[in-house]
Amino acid sequence: MIDRRQFGGGLAALAFLGLARRGQAWTRVQADGSAVPPAYRSEVPGYGPLVPDPAGYFDLPAGFRYSIVSSAGEAMDDGYVTPGKFDGMACFGLGGSRVVLVRNHELGRREQALGPAGGLARLEERLRGEACYGRDLEGRVLPGGTSTIVYDLRRGRRERHYLSLAGTAVNCAGGATPWGSWLSCEEIVYGRETVAQEHGWVFEVPARLRGLADPRPLTALGRFKHEAAAVDPATGIVYLTEDQPDSLFYRMVPEVRGQLHRGGRLQALALRDRPGADTRNWEDRWFSPGEARDAHWIDLDETASPNDDLRMRGRAAGAAIFARGEGVHWAGDSLYFCCTSGGAARHGQIMRYRPGRARLELFVESADRLLLDYADNLTATPWGHLIVCEDIAGAVRPNHLKGVTPEGRIYTLARLNVRTELAGVCFSPDARTLFVNAYDPGRTLAITGPWRRFRGA
8 A cells, every 4th residue: 555655756656657647647738747637626625725745646635644545456365456446435344443445437338348357257257156147248257346445544454355246337436334344346248239138227236245255136226327325324215316418316125125136116215396397407407506495206117117118107296307416415314416417507516405394405505617627426424415426428627526515515625636536435434444445447445634733714
């Protein structure tokens, strides 16, 4: 592992040069030849201005540091290759200072070289004998899935690293369950014309499992372009987002709490006074930040959706639509979820849903790309803030980690200086370490620092 104080020298610097070539590091330069970090804006001071990283990779406020926990292409302890395209992730406690990270890999059916076999025939042959869900039409195991890391917080080092879900595709985000598992979501709908089995499902990966999970799709959670999931700890109801320009916000009411394979009812959110509401504010800017509306839930049928038309049928029945539903996270008495391209300026929205009141609120809508642009994965802090990953389309400027206060005020926490997105943000159970992924080239970072130093004004 490399920390930010060491990352600029020796072999680490050479490694970064290779990473910069692949990830296209930002190189804005002033007249005197010195680098100019791209601009950002905050509404409250937060943890202070970002300090340029000597390695040019990941900028943080003074007093904070990062280390690299894992990188794509490394050999794992089970002999497989660390898959690429790091996306959604969650952290689970193991007791003492040890935690488990379960991490998605958003790999499509043609990205075998970035998968756990690394394009190697001997590893592909071995993988075929494992518990895997799906294959392509040539019989190769699909490269998506999850990997698991056991990490010691006190020592700041990785202990083990292994493959934990195999044979799935385009595993984007997901969510942790209260019973200690990760819900890994496929952000694709593949039919049998392109692969051997249908895809577009959610899979469950027990955090403490050593080895590969049973790759059974949770069919009650529907078949669509899944993004993320969050579970109400009181009821076990699973809330789901969908990455489409006209997505729905779903929930699955399980037959048995904690036993998602037993089935349940899939529903979509609707607004009582506005059937088929368009919350995107693209044309009709009727939904104002801070405004809340009464909501209810519509039962959906044919949730296996062989024609991939679930969202269209849902809206025809009165469900509201959203601008690319992304990360969703449970915090306090509410669910927060991002709509990446929502808002009049299309820089992103954050919605808040309160199940106890059945109310949907437009919590944040960005009108300034320097403040917040393309909100994606998110998590909540124990002190009531949200931490949001930016995923700017086309990476036309660096992506940031942004914080959001309970009042909806935004501040800047970090900046990634290569042309890729941030994803998978999550806190350790003791709230001292924040983990986040750089998508491609894949890196998992651990961030520590003076979290109590926050300034709200």
